[in-house]
Amino acid sequence: DIVLTQSPDSLAVSLGGRATINCKSSQSVLHSSKTKDSLNWFQQKAGQPPKLLIYSASTRESGVPDRFSGSGSGTDFTLTIDSLQAEDVAVYYCHQYDNTPPTFGQGTKVEIK
Amino acid sequence: EVQLVESGGGLVKPGGSLRLSCAASGFTFSETWMSWVRQGSGKGLEWIGRIKRKVDGELTDYAAPVRGRFTISRDDSENRLYLQMNSLKIEDTAVYFCVTGLGKGDLDFWGQGTLVTVSS
Numbered sequence: 001d002i003v004l005t006q007s008p009d010s011l012a013v014s015l016g017g018r019a020t021i022n023c024k025s026s027q028s029v030l031h032s033s034k035t036k037d038s039l040n041w042f043q044q045k046a047g048q049p050p051k052l053l054i055y056s057a058s059t060r061e062s063g064v065p066d067r068f069s070g071s072g073s074g075t076d077f078t079l080t081i082d083s084l085q086a087e088d089v090a091v092y093y094c095h096q097y098d099n100t101p102p103t104f105g106q107g108t109k110v111e112i113k
Numbered sequence: 114e115v116q117l118v119e120s121g122g123g124l125v126k127p128g129g130s131l132r133l134s135c136a137a138s139g140f141t142f143s144e145t146w147m148s149w150v151r152q153g154s155g156k157g158l159e160w161i162g163r164i165k166r167k168v169d170g171e172l173t174d175y176a177a178p179v180r181g182r183f184t185i186s187r188d189d190s191e192n193r194l195y196l197q198m199n200s201l202k203i204e205d206t207a208v209y210f211c212v213t214g215l216g217k218g219d220l221d222f223w224g225q226g227t228l229v230t231v232s233s
Binding site for chain 2: 038040042048049050051052055056059061093095097100101102103104105106107
């Protein structure tokens with residue numbers, strides 16, 4: 001199974017600050033087509049299901065504010081939240097679907113400092 | 114509007130069985146792979162299995178912890194997904210989410226989840 005390791009496990013950022021979450025994969029999740037990475041980012045707020053933020057490593061889902069961005073390829077990925085807002089408090093998960101079973105990172109909890 | 118609504122959760126004793134259901138709407142159910150993902154209290158996300166489309170043979174895949182105990186099925190005429198859970202263990206206690214892939218991966222859209230508690 002592909003293991004996704006997120007860092008840090010939690011971080012506290014001031015309102016308006018930047019949050020950076022890393023996700024490292026135990027093997028490449030670059031699709032066989034070599035055109036995209038099979039890596040998504042989800043946001044999960046308390047008591048809610050996960051919500052897709054970023055797909056194919058760097059494409060923002062429709063309706064997601066542009067302060068959220070994804071980058072990386074192969075085995076190393078980053079989710080960046082610029083100008084953190086109070087409503088961004090949540091747990092963020094990376095997820096790969098290149099191999100079966102699909103797997104998730106352990107989650108990163110983002111709080112307001 | 115895409116909707117996934119799970120039902121059937123509840124309290125069950127270890128060794129017991131439970132069947133979860135997921136009602137889908139707002140998309141062409143028969144054309145999508147469907148999955149179940151669970152989340153223990155305060156814990157991370159765990160994919161437990163999926164079922165492919167009829168044209169793909171309705172093939173199923175399962176995570177190792179549930180293989181042989183859980184069975185996923187679908188009824189395309191009713192737009193419903195099912196999860197039959199047998200020989201339940203305490204560690205199966207979790208919120209179970211019905212999830213579909215709508216072109217941005219296998220797990221784009223999630224239902225609200227249904228809680229399964231396995232306890233004596």
